[in-house]
Amino acid sequence: MNGVKKEKPKYNILQNSGYVIKNAWIRDKSVLFVILAQIFLTVIISVVALFLPKTVVAQIISGVNISALVITVLAFTAATVILQSAKNYIDSAFDFRRWILRTKVSYDILIKDITTDYANLEDKKYSRLKQKSAEETRYGVRSTGQIYATFTNIGINLLGFIVYIILLVSVNPLVLLITAVTTIFGVIVRRWANKWEYEHQLDIRKARLGWEFQINNGIARDYVMAKDIRLFAMTDWIKDIYNACVKFGYDFNRRVQTRQLIADAVDCAAAFMREGIAYAYLIWQVLYFGLAVDNFVLMFAAIGGFSGWIAGILSNYTELYTHSLNYCFIREYLEYPSKFKYDEGEPIAPEIGKGYSLELRNVSFHYRGAEENTLENINLTIQAGEKLAVVGLNGAGKTTLVKLLCGFYDPDEGEILLNGKDIREYNRTQYYNLFTAVFQDFNILPLSIAENISQLSDDELDNDKIKRCLEMADLEEKINFLPNGTASMLERYINDDAVQLSGGEMQKLMLARALYKESPILILDEPTAALDPIAESKLYNRYNELAAGKTSVYISHRLASTRFCDRIIFIENKTIAESGTHDELLKIGGKYANLFEIQSKYYKEGVEF
Numbered sequence: 001m002n003g004v005k006k007e008k009p010k011y012n013i014l015q016n017s018g019y020v021i022k023n024a025w026i027r028d029k030s031v032l033f034v035i036l037a038q039i040f041l042t043v044i045i046s047v048v049a050l051f052l053p054k055t056v057v058a059q060i061i062s063g064v065n066i067s068a069l070v071i072t073v074l075a076f077t078a079a080t081v082i083l084q085s086a087k088n089y090i091d092s093a094f095d096f097r098r099w100i101l102r103t104k105v106s107y108d109i110l111i112k113d114i115t116t117d118y119a120n121l122e123d124k125k126y127s128r129l130k131q132k133s134a135e136e137t138r139y140g141v142r143s144t145g146q147i148y149a150t151f152t153n154i155g156i157n158l159l160g161f162i163v164y165i166i167l168l169v170s171v172n173p174l175v176l177l178i179t180a181v182t183t184i185f186g187v188i189v190r191r192w193a194n195k196w197e198y199e200h201q202l203d204i205r206k207a208r209l210g211w212e213f214q215i216n217n218g219i220a221r222d223y224v225m226a227k228d229i230r231l232f233a234m235t236d237w238i239k240d241i242y243n244a245c246v247k248f249g250y251d252f253n254r255r256v257q258t259r260q261l262i263a264d265a266v267d268c269a270a271a272f273m274r275e276g277i278a279y280a281y282l283i284w285q286v287l288y289f290g291l292a293v294d295n296f297v298l299m300f301a302a303i304g305g306f307s308g309w310i311a312g313i314l315s316n317y318t319e320l321y322t323h324s325l326n327y328c329f330i331r332e333y334l335e336y337p338s339k340f341k342y343d344e345g346e347p348i349a350p351e352i353g354k355g356y357s358l359e360l361r362n363v364s365f366h367y368r369g370a371e372e373n374t375l376e377n378i379n380l381t382i383q384a385g386e387k388l389a390v391v392g393l394n395g396a397g398k399t400t401l402v403k404l405l406c407g408f409y410d411p412d413e414g415e416i417l418l419n420g421k422d423i424r425e426y427n428r429t430q431y432y433n434l435f436t437a438v439f440q441d442f443n444i445l446p447l448s449i450a451e452n453i454s455q456l457s458d459d460e461l462d463n464d465k466i467k468r469c470l471e472m473a474d475l476e477e478k479i480n481f482l483p484n485g486t487a488s489m490l491e492r493y494i495n496d497d498a499v500q501l502s503g504g505e506m507q508k509l510m511l512a513r514a515l516y517k518e519s520p521i522l523i524l525d526e527p528t529a530a531l532d533p534i535a536e537s538k539l540y541n542r543y544n545e546l547a548a549g550k551t552s553v554y555i556s557h558r559l560a561s562t563r564f565c566d567r568i569i570f571i572e573n574k575t576i577a578e579s580g581t582h583d584e585l586l587k588i589g590g591k592y593a594n595l596f597e598i599q600s601k602y603y604k605e606g607v608e609f
Contacts (some may be wrong), residue, residue, distance in 0.1 A: 009324070009325055009328045010328050010331070010332055011324070011327070011328050011331060012324070013320055013321060013324045016323075016324040016327040016328065016331070017151075017320070017324070019327065019331065020147055020148075020151075020327065021151075023101075023104075024101055024148070027100075027101060027104050028097055028100060028101060030097065031094070031097040031098060031101060031148065034090055034093055034094045034097060035094070035148065035151055035152045035155065036155070037090050038087065038090055038091065038094060038152045038155075038156070039152060039155035039156050039159055040159070041083055041086060041087040041090065042087065042156045042160075043156060043159045043160050043163060044083060045080060045083045045084060045087065046160060046305065047163060048076060048079055048080055048083065049080065050167075050298065050301050050302060050305065051076075051298070052073075052076045053297050053298075053301065054294045054295070054297050054298040055072055055076070055294070056069065056072060056073065057293055057294040057297050058292075058294035059072060061293060061294065094148070094149075094152070098145050098148040098149070099145065101144070101145070101148065102137055102142075102144045102145040103137075105136075105137050105144045105330065106134075106137040106144075108334055109130070109133050109134060109137060109330075109333065109334070112333065112334050112336070113130060115342070115429070116336065116338055117338045117339055117340050118403070118408035118409065119339075119368065119408065119409050119410075120336060120338070122367065122368065123368055124368075124369070126333070126336055129329055129332050129333035129336065130333055132326070132329040132330075132333075133329055133330045133333040133334075136326050136327075136329070136330060142326070143322070143323040143326035143327060143330075144326075144330070146319075146323065147320070147323040147327070150316055150319045150320050150323055151320075153312065153316045153319075154313065154316040154317070154320065156312070157309045157310075157312035157313045157316060158309075158313060160305070160308075160309040160312075161306070161309040161310065161313060164302050164305055164306040164309060165306075167298070167299075167302050168299065168302050168303070168306060178273070178277050178278065179278060179303055179306055179307050179310075180307075180310055182270040182271070182273050182307070183270065183307040183310040183311050184310065184314065185266070185270055189262065189263045189266040189267070192259070192263070271307075275303065275304065278303045279300065279303075282296055282299055282300060282303075283296075339410060340407075340410070340424075340428040341424065341425070341426070341427060341428060342427055342428055342429055343427065344427075345425065345426050345427035345428060345430075345431075346425050346426050346427060347426075347427055347430060348418075348426045348427060348430045348431055348434070349430060349433065350433060350434055350518075350519055350520050351520075354520065355384025355385055355520070355551070356384055356418060356419060356434060356520050356521055356551050357381065357382060357383050357384045357418070357419055357420075357551065358381075358382045358405055358416070358417070358418060358521070358551065359380070359381045359382070359416070359417040359420070360378045360379060360380045360381075360401075360404070360405075360411075360414065360415075360416055360417075361379060361414050361415050361416075361417065362377055362378075362379060362413060362414035362415075363375060363377070363378040363379075363404065363411040363413065363414035363415070363416065364376045364377055364378070364411060364412050364413040364414060365400060365404060365409060365411050365412050365413075366412060373412070373574055374397045374400045374574065375397045375400055375401060375404075375571075375574050375575070376574040376575055377413075377414075377575060378401070378414070378575060378576060379576075380569065380576060382405075382551060382553065383551075384419075384551055385549055385550070385551055386551060386552070386566050386567065387544065387547070387552045387554065387564070387565040387566045387567075388552065388553050388554070388565060388566065388567050388568075388569065389553075389554045389555075389556070389562030389565035389567070389568040389569070390402070390553060390554070390555045390568075390569055390571065391555070391556060391557065391559055391562065391568060391569070391570055391571070391592070391595075392557075392570055392571035392572055392577075393557070393572070393595075394557060396571040396572055397571055397574060398525075398526075398555045398571055399525055399526075399555065401571065402437075402523055402525050402553060402555060404416060405523070405553065406432070406435050406437065406523060407423055407428055407431050407432060407435075410424060418431070418434075433519065434519055434520055434521050435519050435521045435522075435523055436514045436517040436518075436519040436521070436522055436523070437514070437522070437523035437524070437525065438507075438510045438511070438513075438514050438523070438524050438525070439525045439526075440525055440526040442510055444490050444491060444506070444509075445490070445491070446489065446490060446491035446493070446494035446495055446498070447489065447490065448486065448487050448488065448489055448490070449479060449485075449486045449487070449488050449489075449490060449499075449509070450463065450466050450486040450487060452490060452509065452513065453466050453469060453470070453486075453509065453512050453513045453516050454466060454513075454516055455513070455516075455517075463486065465516060466486055466512070466516065467486070469512040469513075469515040469516045470486070470512050472511075472512070472515055472546055473508045473509070473511040473512040473515065473542075473546075474508055474542065475505060475508040475509060475511075475512060478501075478505060482499055504539075507539055508539070511539070511542065511543065511546070515546060519550075520550055520551060521550065521551045521552070521553075522543075522547050522550045522551070522552040522553070523552075523553050524540070524543060524552070524553070524554045524555060524556075525555045526555050526556055526557065540554065540556070540561045540562065540564070541564060544564045544565075552565075558599060559592065559595060559596045559599055562582075563582045565581075565582075566581070567579065567580065567581060568580065568581065568582055568585060568592070570585070570590075570591060570592045572591060577590075577591060578590050578591060578592050
């Protein structure tokens with residue numbers, strides 16, 4: 001784009017190549033020896049094929065008998081078969097090893113994603129780097145797998161280039177120069193054609209996504225979309241979108257083919273010039289300077305191979321440059337900075353019977369990219385064992401407050417204290433272990449009920465403890481009724497025989513999971529928003545019974561659900577507007593009381609509307 005300065009890659013080709021080779025050496029050094037074996041075997045096979053016609057011609061000229069000639073051919077053939085068999089074996093080993101190394105990078109990306117600062121997950125740059133990095137591990141043809149093949153090809157072409165230079169040393173340097181120049185010119189034009197296609201891939205990708213969305217992913221087959229298509233007469237509109245995408249793709253491919261045709265023409269002209277001059281020179285050497293016929297055959301073949309090595313080096317360099325750019329994304333992602341302390345932080349572990357208090361002192365916080373604070377100058381102390389309710393209108397900052405308490409974010413101003421000590425001093429991973437939480441949006445894994453509750457594999461979980469947690473969550477009878485009990489699988493999009501729990505049963509499952517962890521601090525962030533007010537109140541009372549002795553924070557936009565709490569804070573205008581017990585806040589007659597009055601009719605069973 002004109003006027004836009006492109007960001008310089010953080011690492012160059014040598015740095016990224018060294019990074020990849022270093023990691024390969026650490027994780028599977030055998031892959032490097034396999035690459036060397038591939039290089040030498042490929043070049044040796046090429047040299048053997050080069051010398052076969054020279055040797056045969058030399059023997060024919062010298063008048064050897066037919067049996068000797070057959071033996072020579074068989075010997076070369078046997079050598080080629082043996083070398084090629086060895087190369088095929090090495091190639092299969094190479095494919096497996098580079099797959100392993102690609103999965104290692106995928107593992108690095110996974111670990112980064114599940115251990116990085118929570119705030120990073122909401123950072124646009126981090127998300128972009130993550131998406132790009134994940135794409136590069138998705139298939140073997142992407143950079144994390146293909147870069148090793150590029151290393152191999154560069155090595156093959158470099159070694160072949162050196163060997164052929166030695167073979168052609170007797171040829172006039174002018175022939176070598178013409179061969180090199182014409183080859184390089186052809187490669188440059190080819191790169192011009194490929195570069196245009198590469199730079200416009202984003203455009204064609206958008207168009208392709210357009211028709212894949214409509215046909216392959218099938219909005220016409222989407223059960224929900226089908227109603228809108230019919231009610232809003234969208235048929236002609238969808239046809240127009242699809243046809244526009246196809247036309248765009250057609251025009252794009254026509255432009256690509258035009259450029260490739262130009263590159264093909266230049267390649268042909270360069271090859272004609274290169275080989276015509278070189279071969280004319282060799283014939284001249286044979287006719288007037290006594291160049292032996294067998295050497296003529298050798299040189300004739302070597303000139304064509306020599307141009308191939310040059311083209312290969314230039315082409316492989318372009319590939320390596322592309323891989324290097326992609327590895328810049330991967331390395332930037334893996335090295336994305338974290339503000340929190342982890343291993344270097346002070347150790348902390350939950351202690352049975354110990355109380356934990358939380359305090360926010362003059363805390364202000366805003367999300368990255370936001371112009372205004374979400375919370376301002378918050379001062380709040382939650383005593384050990386206290387049950388605190390956080391209420392307010394949607395968007396008031398209730399969830400943000402909870403995320404600050406959990407240590408997902410650090411405040412922009414002020415500090416958060418655990419038993420009087422700034423939580424920034426603690427190992428953040430271990431700090432998380434103090435909390436168990438149920439959020440409005442929760443995830444169920446396509447595993448067994450037992451594994452979803454314990455968050456552990458079958459050989460690590462405690463079945464007796466799971467049964468106790470299910471009993472306390474009032475879900476034991478339902479689970480026992482299932483044919484496979486706690487071994488029943490969830491999520492039918494993966495497991496065809498998975499069970500389907502209702503909304504209320506799913507909430508009880510989350511309660512069982514929270515109980516299984518046995519952390520001293522309990523957070524409930526509107527986990528029952530999908531339930532009706534009466535069901536929510538009953539489930540919250542169940543949480544209250546089972547959270548005895550724990551420091552607990554409850555969030556709900558339904559005020560009656562948290563009447564049992566020791567204290568309620570009402571958040572409005574980025575700060576704590578009111579604080580007190582339910583009765584105290586009603587007595588004040590402020591905003592909490594007004595909102596409760598509006599909502600109260602919905603908490604009465606049997607109300608007629």
